[in-house]
Amino acid sequence: MEKFxxxxxxxxxxxxxxxxxxxxxxxxxxxxxxxxPLGIADKFIHNTFKLMENSISERNPEMHxxxxxxxxxxxxxxxxxxxxxxxxxxYSGGN
Amino acid sequence: MGGIAVIHYGHVRSTQDIDIIxxxxxxxxxxxxxxLKSYDFDVMDDQISMAYRERTNMSIFDNKxxxxxxxxxxxxxxxxxxxxxxxxxxxxxxxxxxxxxEYVLIGKLVYMGNINDIPDSELLEYQDILDFLTxxxxxxxVINMPLLENKAIDMNLKYTLDRLKxxxx
Numbered sequence: 001m002e003k004f005x006x007x008x009x010x011x012x013x014x015x016x017x018x019x020x021x022x023x024x025x026x027x028x029x030x031x032x033x034x035x036x037p038l039g040i041a042d043k044f045i046h047n048t049f050k051l052m053e054n055s056i057s058e059r060n061p062e063m064h065x066x067x068x069x070x071x072x073x074x075x076x077x078x079x080x081x082x083x084x085x086x087x088x089x090x091y092s093g094g095n
Numbered sequence: 096m097g098g099i100a101v102i103h104y105g106h107v108r109s110t111q112d113i114d115i116i117x118x119x120x121x122x123x124x125x126x127x128x129x130x131l132k133s134y135d136f137d138v139m140d141d142q143i144s145m146a147y148r149e150r151t152n153m154s155i156f157d158n159k160x161x162x163x164x165x166x167x168x169x170x171x172x173x174x175x176x177x178x179x180x181x182x183x184x185x186x187x188x189x190x191x192x193x194x195x196x197e198y199v200l201i202g203k204l205v206y207m208g209n210i211n212d213i214p215d216s217e218l219l220e221y222q223d224i225l226d227f228l229t230x231x232x233x234x235x236x237v238i239n240m241p242l243l244e245n246k247a248i249d250m251n252l253k254y255t256l257d258r259l260k261x262x263x264x
Contacts, residue, residue, distance in 0.1 A: 004173050004250045012208050022154050022165070026111055030161050040161060044109035048102055051187060055103040058185050075105045079229050081264055086219035 105233040112165045197243045203227040204252045
């Protein structure tokens with residue numbers, strides 16, 4: 001059976017570099033349209049919440065919208081908790 | 096493995112791109128590209144031909160929104176593995192095939208590779224690690240752990256998985 005290929009450090013570096021240049025090109029393209037950066041951020045944030053609300057509702061069709069929003073809040077709290085570990089450099093496990 | 100799947104499974108973060116893996120079929124790709132053109136996507140034919148020839152990713156911008164499509168033509172076993180196991184979901188009113196949660200998590204491990212030499216102080220600097228940890232902890236009760244572990248073993252990523260799992264919140 002064919003084995004799964006793994007990405008070498010060199011491959012990963014090349015991938016990240018290429019992704020970054022696409023992100024820069026993409027950002028330039030958006031800014032060239034003369035749209036306010038805050039307007040863009042607002043749109044991205046709005047789309048994120050809309051997508052998440054929709055996904056949770058699809059998975060739990062019987063769930064009330066207020067409960068869907070509680071899950072979003074819980075997930076936000078979790079993401080913040082992980083980011084705060086990064087800020088404080090405090091976590092157990094790993095090396 | 097992109098932002099859309101990550102948000103779908105519960106990580107609140109923004110994304111500018113929709114990552115798409117498509118099978119290596121030139122006629123289907125042409126059909127898809129034609130469809131994108133008809134919906135006002137900024138398709139550059141030369142770029143598409145070159146990316147297809149060289150099996151590199153292609154980025155296509157949407158003229159009507161801030162989003163872009165990052166398209167990969169499947170040519171590796173792990174890409175076909177995701178395609179063959181994709182599940183149909185309704186996302187914002189449209190039926191889409193997306194990677195199951197465990198495959199999204201594995202994708203994050205693949206793009207981190209072997210994290211042996213990344214010190215603790217740098218580990219959480221990587222977006223893929225933040226994505227992995229958030230999705231893992233948000234969905235702990237529903238993750239098919241044997242599937243995740245076996246895939247990690249198959250891909251020589253068991254150490255990476257174990258190290259990330261060991262991070263206590």
